[in-house]
Amino acid sequence: MTSSAAYNFNDSKLLWTPSHPGHATCERLRREINMKRGLKLKDYNGLHAYSVSTYTFWLDLWDFMGIIASVPPRPDQIIVPGAIPERPSWFPSARLNYAENLLWRDDSAIAITAAYEYDLIPTRADKAQFSGVKQYTFHELRELVRIMAAGMKRAGVRVGDRVAAIITNSVTGIVIALAAASIGAIFSSTATDMGTSGILDRYRQIRPKILFASSEAVYAGKTINITGKIADIESDLRVGGHGLEKAVVLRSEKTGDLMHVPNCSTIDAFLTPTSAAEDYPLTFEQLPFDHPLYILYSSGTSGPPKCIVHAAGGALMNSKKDCNIAFGISPTDVYFQYTTTAWMMWPFMLSGLACGARIVLYEGSPFYPDVREYLKFIDWAGVTVLGTSPRFLSELQARNVDPLSIASPSVPFTGLREITVTGSVLTAQLMTWTHNAFGRNLHIGSSSGGTDVFCAFVTSVQSFPLYAGELQGPALGMAVSVYSPSGQPISDSSCTPGELVITRPHPSVPLYFLNDTPTHEKFVSAYFRSFPPGHDGVPVWRHGDFVIRNPATGGFVFLGRSDGVLNPSGVRFGSAEIYKLVDGDLAGLEAVKDVLCVGQRRKGEDDERVLLFLTMKEGYEGKLGKELRQRIRSVIREGLSRRHEPAGIFEVDDIPYTVNGKKIEIAVKQIVSGIDVVPSGTVSNPGSFKLYYKYRDFEKMMKEEEGVDMGRARKAKAKL
Numbered sequence: 083m084t085s086s087a088a089y090n091f092n093d094s095k096l097l098w099t100p101s102h103p104g105h106a107t108c109e110r111l112r113r114e115i116n117m118k119r120g121l122k123l124k125d126y127n128g129l130h131a132y133s134v135s136t137y138t139f140w141l142d143l144w145d146f147m148g149i150i151a152s153v154p155p156r157p158d159q160i161i162v163p164g165a166i167p168e169r170p171s172w173f174p175s176a177r178l179n180y181a182e183n184l185l186w187r188d189d190s191a192i193a194i195t196a197a198y199e200y201d202l203i204p205t206r207a208d209k210a211q212f213s214g215v216k217q218y219t220f221h222e223l224r225e226l227v228r229i230m231a232a233g234m235k236r237a238g239v240r241v242g243d244r245v246a247a248i249i250t251n252s253v254t255g256i257v258i259a260l261a262a263a264s265i266g267a268i269f270s271s272t273a274t275d276m277g278t279s280g281i282l283d284r285y286r287q288i289r290p291k292i293l294f295a296s297s298e299a300v301y302a303g304k305t306i307n308i309t310g311k312i313a314d315i316e317s318d319l320r321v322g323g324h325g326l327e328k329a330v331v332l333r334s335e336k337t338g339d340l341m342h343v344p345n346c347s348t349i350d351a352f353l354t355p356t357s358a359a360e361d362y363p364l365t366f367e368q369l370p371f372d373h374p375l376y377i378l379y380s381s382g383t384s385g386p387p388k389c390i391v392h393a394a395g396g397a398l399m400n401s402k403k404d405c406n407i408a409f410g411i412s413p414t415d416v417y418f419q420y421t422t423t424a425w426m427m428w429p430f431m432l433s434g435l436a437c438g439a440r441i442v443l444y445e446g447s448p449f450y451p452d453v454r455e456y457l458k459f460i461d462w463a464g465v466t467v468l469g470t471s472p473r474f475l476s477e478l479q480a481r482n483v484d485p486l487s488i489a490s491p492s493v494p495f496t497g498l499r500e501i502t503v504t505g506s507v508l509t510a511q512l513m514t515w516t517h518n519a520f521g522r523n524l525h526i527g528s529s530s531g532g533t534d535v536f537c538a539f540v541t542s543v544q545s546f547p548l549y550a551g552e553l554q555g556p557a558l559g560m561a562v563s564v565y566s567p568s569g570q571p572i573s574d575s576s577c578t579p580g581e582l583v584i585t586r587p588h589p590s591v592p593l594y595f596l597n598d599t600p601t602h603e604k605f606v607s608a609y610f611r612s613f614p615p616g617h618d619g620v621p622v623w624r625h626g627d628f629v630i631r632n633p634a635t636g637g638f639v640f641l642g643r644s645d646g647v648l649n650p651s652g653v654r655f656g657s658a659e660i661y662k663l664v665d666g667d668l669a670g671l672e673a674v675k676d677v678l679c680v681g682q683r684r685k686g687e688d689d690e691r692v693l694l695f696l697t698m699k700e701g702y703e704g705k706l707g708k709e710l711r712q713r714i715r716s717v718i719r720e721g722l723s724r725r726h727e728p729a730g731i732f733e734v735d736d737i738p739y740t741v742n743g744k745k746i747e748i749a750v751k752q753i754v755s756g757i758d759v760v761p762s763g764t765v766s767n768p769g770s771f772k773l774y775y776k777y778r779d780f781e782k783m784m785k786e787e788e789g790v791d792m793g794r795a796r797k798a799k800a801k802l
């Protein structure tokens with residue numbers, strides 16, 4: 083029998099209360115809908131209920147956000163059956179262009195502030211700090227996009243062609259993406275530090291017509307020339323018959339030098355028209371709402387990634403909704419999302435431009451030259467909305483960094499009003515630390531959704547109080563529910579965790595996967611096969627997150643990925659419940675740097691055991707002794723129960739992460755359970771996988787590392 087441990091919400095501490103809840107953007111939307119539709123929606127909960135009860139909500143949202151379209155949507159054609167039954171078509175009569183919706187401003191305000199890590203190195207005393215950081219006005223951005231789109235048109239790029247980039251998080255990346263979108267081409271990007279095979283795993287599948295490539299990778303003090311890698315990739319994609327017609331190499335961002343790679347154009351040659359007649363004006367191809375826009379990749383840690391195709395209208399509406407309504411971004415904001423071009427948060431954050439805000443780009447490590455410079459840069463740039471990850475925040479905490487003491491001495495982080503966190507679970511402890519560390523009036527929004535949907539399912543609610551460790555509520559238009567393993571909705575009042583599901587379509591469900599079967603088998607089975615359709619026949623989307631909703635606050639707590647749910651002796655719980663307790667400085671566990679918790683299920687054994695892997699802080703390596711193990715076990719026993727205690731606690735040199743900073747549990751679970759896993763290009767430290775194979779022999783490792791003879795322990799137990 084399987085039961086879920088009742089979750090303890092006692093630590094749901096009130097962290098923040100809105101000083102003017104009525105000023106929140108979601109409240110303005112609520113009032114507008116009330117007026118327009120003659121409704122009496124009382125608060126965000128009422129607005130959310132409305133948003134998932136009628137598709138008319140999406141029309142209301144369209145008007146509220148001012149979506150620019152040459153043909154507006156027809157109210158009687160919001161959603162109609164699509165080619166894939168699970169993926170209806172949206173707004174079939176509307177015609178619009180994604181890039182036009184991001185480039186609506188044409189003035190001299192700053193649109194983009196773009197920095198590389200080396201721009202943060204303090205320079206000569208007589209030079210103003212950050213003088214290397216570049217700024218572009220909205221007007222300049224439009225002109226750059228025009229010039230790039232003209233080059234693409236001369237190169238024969240047409241509606242539906244694929245444009246790919248291997249690129250740093252630079253203004254050029256944005257210019258390429260928006261130029262492609264202005265023509266109606268489909269854009270896809272990867273980061274410059276991804277290996278050749280990882281890039282080819284992606285671009286062989288999408289068959290780009292044209293490839294743009296940076297010539298350098300920049301990280302942690304190193305600027306690495308990658309022109310050799312670009313030559314190999316170009317040759318594979320072109321000569322190897324994967325459809326490439328042209329490759330263009332960008333100037334060195336660091337030196338401004340023109341870079342040359344055999345068989346590739348230089349960016350200057352590409353952008354120079356041969357005659358005035360070939361210097362085209364900026365135009366925006368008017369396309370259906372469901373026209374494909376971006377190809378993103380599943381972060382599968384083994385095997386080739388799936389190519390997820392997102393529609394222009396859905397990507398625009400849902401990411402703009404998150405930026406504008408959940409984060410409250412408006413033209414007076416400065417939005418900085420730390421990301422690489424390989425993560426979904428890169429195209430997502432471009433919606434800051436759709437909101438009329440300035441966006442900030444940063445390429446490199448936040449810890450180089452020094453995280454203090456990075457924080458000063460955030461302050462200097464006037465960032466009002468900062469997007470970051472739990473990994474970055476916990477690193478700040480581990481290094482005892484005090485952000486308030488290092489920004490401009492008088493009033494640090496003057497404008498910063500919101501920190502949005504995504505990528506993995508933000509524990510109550512880390513949320514509280516962040517709240518204290520950056521100043522108490524900040525709203526800290528934790529969001530979850532991802533690559534598959536180009537938006538958040540659960541996110542910030544600016545008009546509601548914030549409780550430590552909780553994601554405040556379901557995003558508008560997202561019919562979020564929690565299901566039991568048998569597909570029954572779990573009531574909030576039962577305090578029982580389950581699967582996060584979405585029970586209604588929304589516009590940024592992907593269009594399809596590339597290279598799927600004719601019946602879209604991979605697409606349908608990735609999301610829609612786990613549970614039968616709801617009572618209204620609507621397919622149910624399973625996202626793979628294990629969550630619980632707090633009946634008292636309405637907030638959600640994410641407990642881990644549901645594939646990684648731990649199930650010893652029939653108790654189901656998420657790894658985040660363990661991470662929360664074994665988190666660094668809590669409970670005197672200051673020696674612990676990082677933790678990975680996975681289940682081990684071996685052939686012939688009917689139960690699962692919980693294994694805990696730790697990395698240790700500098701100075702504590704090799705010091706995971708009996709005493710610390712006992713302390714960890716007792717912290718877990720007291721915080722959760724005896725049944726949550728790990729069977730084995732082991733010290734490892736490295737814990738695997740994806741390039742986007744997500745801890746990799748499933749692959750390690752498979753490895754320790756006897757399945758070989760070949761790391762994909764998505765793993766940032768692929769060598770770490772091999773550290774876990776030896777734990778398949780649990781008994782041996784217990785003897786060697788914990789000093790426990792399991793055979794003898796079992797026999798002794800049997801005699802009792």
Ligand SMILES: CC(=O)CC(=O)O
Pocket residue numbers: 426427504505506529530531532533537538
């Ligand atoms: C919005 C997100 O959920 C981003 C991510 O974690 O990939």
